[in-house]
Amino acid sequence: MKENRSGKLLIIDDNEDLLKAAKIFLKRHFEQVDTETNPGLLPILMVNEQYDVILLDMNFTKDVSSGQEGFYWLDRILEIDSSAVVVLITAYGDVTTAVKAIKEGATDFVLKPWENEKLLATLHAALKLRKSKIEVNQLKDQQQQLLQDMDRKFKDIIGHSASMQKVFDTIERVAATDANVLILGENGTGKELIARAIHRNSKRHREAFVGVDLGSITSSLFESELFGHKKGAFTDAKEDRAGRFEQANKGTLFLDEIGNIPMALQAKLLATLQNREVTRVGTNKPIPVNIRLVSATNMALHTMVHEHKFRQDLLYRLNTIEIVLPPLRERMEDIPLLADHFIEMYSKKYQKDIRKAGEALIKRMQKYHWPGNIRELQHSIERAVIMSSRNVLQPEDLFTQNHLAPEKQEELVSLEHLNIEDVEKILIRKALQKHNGHITRAAEELGLTRSSLYRRLERYGL
Numbered sequence: 001m002k003e004n005r006s007g008k009l010l011i012i013d014d015n016e017d018l019l020k021a022a023k024i025f026l027k028r029h030f031e032q033v034d035t036e037t038n039p040g041l042l043p044i045l046m047v048n049e050q051y052d053v054i055l056l057d058m059n060f061t062k063d064v065s066s067g068q069e070g071f072y073w074l075d076r077i078l079e080i081d082s083s084a085v086v087v088l089i090t091a092y093g094d095v096t097t098a099v100k101a102i103k104e105g106a107t108d109f110v111l112k113p114w115e116n117e118k119l120l121a122t123l124h125a126a127l128k129l130r131k132s133k134i135e136v137n138q139l140k141d142q143q144q145q146l147l148q149d150m151d152r153k154f155k156d157i158i159g160h161s162a163s164m165q166k167v168f169d170t171i172e173r174v175a176a177t178d179a180n181v182l183i184l185g186e187n188g189t190g191k192e193l194i195a196r197a198i199h200r201n202s203k204r205h206r207e208a209f210v211g212v213d214l215g216s217i218t219s220s221l222f223e224s225e226l227f228g229h230k231k232g233a234f235t236d237a238k239e240d241r242a243g244r245f246e247q248a249n250k251g252t253l254f255l256d257e258i259g260n261i262p263m264a265l266q267a268k269l270l271a272t273l274q275n276r277e278v279t280r281v282g283t284n285k286p287i288p289v290n291i292r293l294v295s296a297t298n299m300a301l302h303t304m305v306h307e308h309k310f311r312q313d314l315l316y317r318l319n320t321i322e323i324v325l326p327p328l329r330e331r332m333e334d335i336p337l338l339a340d341h342f343i344e345m346y347s348k349k350y351q352k353d354i355r356k357a358g359e360a361l362i363k364r365m366q367k368y369h370w371p372g373n374i375r376e377l378q379h380s381i382e383r384a385v386i387m388s389s390r391n392v393l394q395p396e397d398l399f400t401q402n403h404l405a406p407e408k409q410e411e412l413v414s415l416e417h418l419n420i421e422d423v424e425k426i427l428i429r430k431a432l433q434k435h436n437g438h439i440t441r442a443a444e445e446l447g448l449t450r451s452s453l454y455r456r457l458e459r460y461g462l
């Protein structure tokens with residue numbers, strides 16, 4: 001009768017006859033059985049294959065009785081993979097060493113010479129343990145994600161304009177359904193905020209909200225980031241890893257900058273969404289996933305479809321519901337509310353007594369074009385709150401600063417008074433201006449990733 005064999009075993013023992021016999025017997029019961037006489041090869045073997053159970057001899061000839069070499073290799077194995085399951089092979093009558101080894105992290109031991117049936121029972125139990133260790137690790141990943149999510153403060157979504165009211169209305173209608181939502185809008189218009197609001201108001205709100213910024217992942221890592229990988233699937237794959245799809249299981253997956261996903265991967269993403277299962281890189285075993293997908297981009301996806309840069313069938317999967325967030329310059333009536341909101345927030349944070357934005361400042365803000373949208377407004381107010389010594393903010397608190405009047409500032413400074421940081425600032429401003437605050441394009445021009453551009457914007461207060 002054919003048994004459903006699973007589990008990869010590695011046996012390390014310096015007795016070749018024992019290895020041969022064990023392999024012949026165990027191959028009938030497990031998916032893969034590798035053997036090796038030289039424990040020195042353990043690290044390489046473990047990088048190349050993800051073993052479920054390692055059967056390790058405690059007494060190599062070099063140090064026959066004390067098991068010291070066995071202890072050394074046990075440590076090394078656990079160092080390489082802390083969830084490795086190691087079963088020791090010990091000589092008859094050496095139970096004390098075995099007990100000590102179990103205290104140090106081994107799972108179980110078998111006595112030499114062994115009875116095949118007993119060995120089998122021990123290995124099956126070890127395999128079960130391995131499976132639950134892997135599950136626990138996945139749960140830990142999910143938990144981590146949940147904690148990170150809780151750490152982030154949910155900020156109120158401000159917007160009285162008709163266009164924002166329409167957005168709120170759509171969120172209310174779709175949140176409770178499992179429909180995929182595509183959010184379109186320029187940088188800083190609040191796409192992520194809306195995605196979180198959809199999650200918070202959905203039936204999945206107790207589960208994880210997992211966000212992935214596809215704009216800051218190099219294309220070689222896209223696949224493993226989204227779908228996970230098996231240890232050894234590529235050079236840096238040191239451990240089995242669940243991808244974002246698995247981490248978001250039962251919750252919401254937010255794919256930001258979806259327009260950046262390479263054509264080759266679009267097909268895999270589509271298949272994943274259609275079949276509701278992911279296949280980790282380096283495996284061919286599909287894992288079922290249950291996610292609600294919210295995606296966002298500042299790119300013109302519909303145009304990209306016409307230009308054959310984005311698959312139409314994928315777009316139709318993503319945009320069951322489409323939400324278009326208007327740029328701030330098209331809803332200037334929201335500026336007073338937003339200004340009050342951020343002034344209150346930062347006054348509290350920096351313990352200042354700033355009550356509001358004066359009328360002149362509001363008017364001035366309503367004339368500015370805000371290429372970086374609400375993010376730019378938020379940062380400008382934060383800076384003004386820190387710097388101002390007034391109770392009511394005035395235009396000069398925001399608009400005399402370099403960041404909102406870049407054109408004039410740069411012409412005035414001569415290069416010899418600049419340091420590298422100053423030059424960097426100027427280049428960043430120029431790139432942002434040139435691309436109308438479009439972070440991805442500015443980053444591309446500067447040769448930076450989006451996340452490192454964001455880091456610089458934060459650091460320089462731009």
Ligand SMILES: Nc1ncnc2c1ncn2[C@@H]1O[C@H](COP(=O)(O)OP(=O)(O)OP(=O)(O)O)[C@@H](O)[C@H]1O
Nearest residue numbers: 155156157158186187188189190191192193374375
């Ligand atoms: N309507 C709003 N009310 C209050 N704060 C807002 C609003 N919209 C955006 N913000 C704030 O502006 C900042 C940028 O928003 P968010 O990150 O959601 O924008 P985004 O469109 O996802 O940006 P990007 O495309 O650059 O990733 C955040 O700090 C967010 O809290």
